[in-house]
Amino acid sequence: MMALPAAARGLVACAALCAAALAAPALRPDAHTPWTTVALLAALYAFCELPARCRLLGRASGGAAPLGAGTFFPVLLAAALLLPPAAAALTALPGALAARVEERPAGPRRVWRAAQLAVAAWAASRTAELLGGPAALVPARFPRILLVALAAAVVFSLVLTALDGAVRVAAERRPVRTAWRGLLVPALAPHTVHGLAGLTTAVLWRSPYGPVAALFVLLPMYLSCWVFAQYHRERAAHQATVRALVQAVDLKDTYTRGHSERVGRASVLIARELGMAEERVEVIRFAGILHDVGKLGVPTRVLRKDGPLTPEERRVVELHPEYGHEIVRGIGFLGEARAAILHHHERMDGSGYPYGLSGHEIPEFARVVAVADAFDAMTSTRSYSRARPVGTALAELRRCAGTQFDPRMVRALARALDRHGWQTAVTSDEPTPPASTVPLLPGPRPHAPGAMADPGAPLHGPHPFEPSTGPRPYGEPVPGAGPGAAPVSRRGRR
Structure with a gap:
């Protein structure tokens, strides 16, 4: 004793x-x-x-x-x-x-x-x-x-x-x-x-x-x-497997800690609004939580780079959906979630990646996660950008519906938010602690004074992990953002 x-x-x-x-x-x-x-x-x-x-x-x-x-x-x-x-x-x-x-x-x-x-x-x-x-x-x-x-x-x-x-x-x-x-x-x-x-x-x-x-x-x-x-x-055992993968991602890329859980929550709201069976809702929650697990295959120096990304580094980051699919391929209980992890950066007009699928060629789960992912990226406050109001984020999603996002999923999210509301936790708004002090469990951090961007300052440009925040659709490349063009800032990695 x-x-x-x-x-x-x-x-x-x-x-x-x-x-x-x-x-x-x-x-x-x-x-x-x-x-x-x-x-x-x-x-x-x-x-x-x-x-x-x-x-x-x-x-x-x-x-x-x-x-x-x-x-x-x-x-x-x-x-x-x-x-x-x-x-x-x-x-x-x-x-x-x-x-x-x-x-x-x-x-x-x-x-x-x-x-x-x-x-x-x-x-x-x-x-x-x-x-x-x-x-x-x-x-x-x-x-x-x-x-x-x-x-x-x-x-x-x-x-x-x-x-x-x-x-x-x-x-x-x-x-x-x-x-x-x-x-x-x-x-x-x-x-x-x-x-x-x-x-x-x-x-x-x-x-x-x-x-x-x-x-x-x-x-x-x-x-x-x-x-x-x-x-x-x-x-x-399933929950432990998912938690371990999410912890690994959050410890590797501390800029977006908590993002995965919120994407899972938003994906569930959409799925329930669409009337999906409860067993599919559970799988789509896993899809949202694990959508960025492919970050584990991206070099840490690229994920944490403070300067601009080179065209080669940008091509590396755009491989993260395929890395994620390889990581979870043998996890049988994920089912349809594996397709969502692979295709959540595809676009309805066929200009997405990794395979350029369009319309209903994109799996349903991937179309749900794409909307949930974009919504959380726009409504989360981080050290490098200020959160947009929910209404503004929904207006942006509606504007991009049909070209980048499935309009049905956007409407389902809007209805769900009208019914249930949305609360975001502040993420990544403190300087990254030393590796020895990074907490083992992911979660929101307290807000650091002065960390929020100047409301009048322009937001950072697009990146494979982050939406474009200018007048163009979410995630649409700005001039010079493609291979061989001017590099894009690292901040805003999703």
């Missing part, structure tokens, strides 16, 4: 002592504890945690534990309805102590989880006992027994939430006023469903069919929990 703060060690010790005190009455000779039921339920709960503990079963289930510690609560809630409070507390101990622990120190974490579940099971059983639940199981009296089960599940959830918040305060040193935020509401719905499954299990357990029939309730419930857990593990 030496790795834990003193307050956390004290909390774990107090929880363990409390759980022991609550379970102790079941061990008295005169307690008449139904040990057969206790043993069966404890073994069943431990078996439900076994895949998370056993490496062989974990590999057989796809390389990841199907469930974490204490996630399969129907067994504990069935015990709360079938057993006296002290005996119900005992059923949680073997499975919780044997459950897999991902983080160290493992010993105190197991003790804490076992004590937490024992106390919660005791409280749920005591609630059911006070409401006459055990007597209503045989014969099952509905809806009374249903209300008893729901009350037990709510109390079970409240106790777990209270203890989770307490450990946040003690071990993570979170402020008391925020430690319980976001814990109870997400837990109530699944705990209520588990309570209903526990009720069905308890009713069948006490029925003439006996405990074997109860397993037919728990098996499909367990499989559904397994699938749900696998889905969330996969989703978390």
Whole structure:
């Protein structure tokens, strides 16, 4: 326990002592504890945690534990309805102590989880006992027994939430006023469903069919929990992959930190306004977030160059969509996002890059991201340019609709902004810190006095990463901007 703060060690010790005190009455000779039921339920709960503990079963289930510690609560809630409070507390101990622990120190974490579940099971059983639940199981009296089960599940959830918040305060040193935020509401719905499954299990357990029939309730419930857990593990892996790529881009080009997340948000607004299915909306969010991942293939000296770009350097930067496509080619879950990363600089009139596609030859996702990308570039305040008002940016997008942008996407963004509004965070308006002090997580920076451009000064010229801000369409080359012509300033890289 030496790795834990003193307050956390004290909390774990107090929880363990409390759980022991609550379970102790079941061990008295005169307690008449139904040990057969206790043993069966404890073994069943431990078996439900076994895949998370056993490496062989974990590999057989796809390389990841199907469930974490204490996630399969129907067994504990069935015990709360079938057993006296002290005996119900005992059923949680073997499975919780044997459950897999991902983080160290493992010993105190197991003790804490076992004590937490024992106390919660005791409280749920005591609630059911006070409401006459055990007597209503045989014969099952509905809806009374249903209300008893729901009350037990709510109390079970409240106790777990209270203890989770307490450990946040003690071990993570979170402020008391925020430690319980976001814990109870997400837990109530699944705990209520588990309570209903526990009720069905308890009713069948006490029925003439006996405990074997109860397993037919728990098996499909367990499989559904397994699938749900696998889905969330996969989703978390996807999010981690995207976050790692975005961090890499933001650390390499600090001028536009936060731009990727905002482009993802604007892309989602457009997609939802177009009525896209939710699974496509999630993919288009990835497309917006990762649209500039190809910057990783552009030399850092070019990305951070303060002087003008040479024609050769400009040609290098215009390869970033192809670099991005190569980087994400093997990431299967991105789906249509890969095409958006490759083609988000194409133009409706065919004058874009890298392949000069036109009109509906350009993939739909790329047309969405192009509008979101341009909108954020124009409405973001950076050290080298002042943000345009949302209305001005929309007017510019409308002016370029049909030549550079898909008019349908521009109209969808305008409707979405009328409904939801838009808030931008100030980005890249401080001098770039030394490499050792660049934060690991991307995010907005506080505004630096004097960093905003003079409102009357002309904005910087166009670049493959930045729109033209003169009277010509967004991103349209100014005279002399092409190969062999006068170089273009580096500032404004998008």
